[in-house]
Amino acid sequence: MATKFGLLLMGKLPKQQIRNYSSDTNKLVFRQLFDSVSSTYTYLLADPGTRECILIDPVLEHAKRDFQLTKDLNLNLVYAVNTHMHADHITGTGSLKLLSGCKSIISSRSGAQADIFVDEGDYITFGGHQLKVLSTPGHTSGCCSFYIAEQGMAFTGDALLIRGCGRTDFQEGSPELLYHSIHTKIFTLPDETLLYPAHDYKGQTVTSVDEEKRLNPRLTKTLEEFVHIMNNLNLSYPAQIDQALPANKVCGLYDVPEDLKNGL
Template sequence: MVFRQLFDTTSSTFTYLLADEKSREAILIDPVFGQTNRDLALLRELDLTLKLAVDTHAHADHITAAWLLKEKTGCQIASAKVINAKHVDLPLEDGQKFGVQGVTLTALSTPGHTDGCMSFVTEDRSMVFTGDTLLIRGCGRSDFQQGSAHRLFASITEKLFTLPDQCKVYPAHDYNGRTMSTIGEEKAYNARVGAGANETDFVQYMMAMRLPHPKMIDEAVPANLRSGEPQDGHMPHVPNWGDVQITYAGVPEIDAIWLEQHRSEVRVLDVRLENEAKDCAIAPTLVDQHIALDVLRDRLDEIPKDKPIVTVCRSGRRSALAANILEQAGFEKVASLSKGLNQFQ
């Protein structure tokens, strides 16, 4: 199985990519709206087809990317039936099996943080994606969205803690740099529910917490009940001057076919060394301007802004950095030539 753990620094959210190596069909668990370009780039670079976007619950600290991923890829959306969110194709119930070709998950109803929380267990019970129900050495709060400390205790101890001790725990969040745990570890060391804590211990602990109101709750929860669809129903802004693709490394790129078809509409900036440019037969017919990468930051004021800029180099590596430099300097319409000038020779 292809497996990746991704992280959003703004909300401290983990997104999980699971895919079958043979079918190349993929699942994203708890995708974040603001990380859609990153996730789509990873799918593209790994040659995976997204079939399912799944949320463990209606999040209060970020907006899901489920709707946006469905719009862009045609994937289906899954979440707990009890949430009754819009645009959901697969409303999940306790014990239901779901997934893609080669990857099967079982949905466990684990309410308490919210009434619609679910955890997802792999078929071999080696991995469980616990959302906010069980965190590493902690758990989700239970003071909003129909939360209940009593129900949360039951979800953890009667459902999750019955999984094998070696089962790896992958939560929806961590705020201290921890990435995974195991059921055995949490049973022994969880600060709220481990080491033999009973329901009274746990409930009293949770009642004594005084946590600030989630900053995004008033925006996030209504949006997540729409599966992340913006209130106006409009897609977020994307570059409209060309077929720009954002790589997993965060680089805006344009391919050679598009550049050849729209050559007159852009300014091509060659960032190779001067001797490299002179020795390249294609340069005089393709390139508008030459500024070597090592002096680019010092010569930004020499670059006109009348057209979008496509940076080029031999392989596309230096031009990728050049595109990022230009973006950081305030150039809004910039892309690097994917795969570089080698493909023209």
């Protein structure tokens, strides 16, 4: 039988990772960090008992900031996780690997390199906490959301935004698939679940399943209406896509700043 360690070496998480820690699962260290250039949210989650933590959707320019925060809080960064292969910024995952020795995680369908690949039903474990992986493609083919049931929180990446959703006009995007992903994977979570997106452009920080089911101007429409909306957004070409995608395909190591290559 393969051990957990062996599974990690093979680059795949097992379907379930249960650890017998005495950690109180209702306790979670949580920080929401921001990049003003790309309006990206990075999330720090940690188990206060074991001190293990993860970062979700880190940004290259803030890798030192985020790593310093883990040190300030006396935490051990075990995973740097991406909800998908971003087109609007270079991930900080590669830099954080150099700084901390953490493992990188992304969807097996993302087209990007990583130490560990995840898919629907997998769990990302840190201390006594578990994030359940929900496959939510449509913005890109490799989008995932992450759900932590004990705290009633989900991290939706670019799939579902606050009163919006990710665009579907590049990276194998599909409005039909995105609509299905949101309605069957995110909107089926408990109504009180708090939703934390990868971006917000109006200064909002959090929403809920109930709010988006009632108030999202795109997702309250029929599938046909939603597809029409998404196919007629006429959005501009992403400013950083030509730099971001090549870098993000190699875990963000394509363009690591010199001052990060030797740590802090």
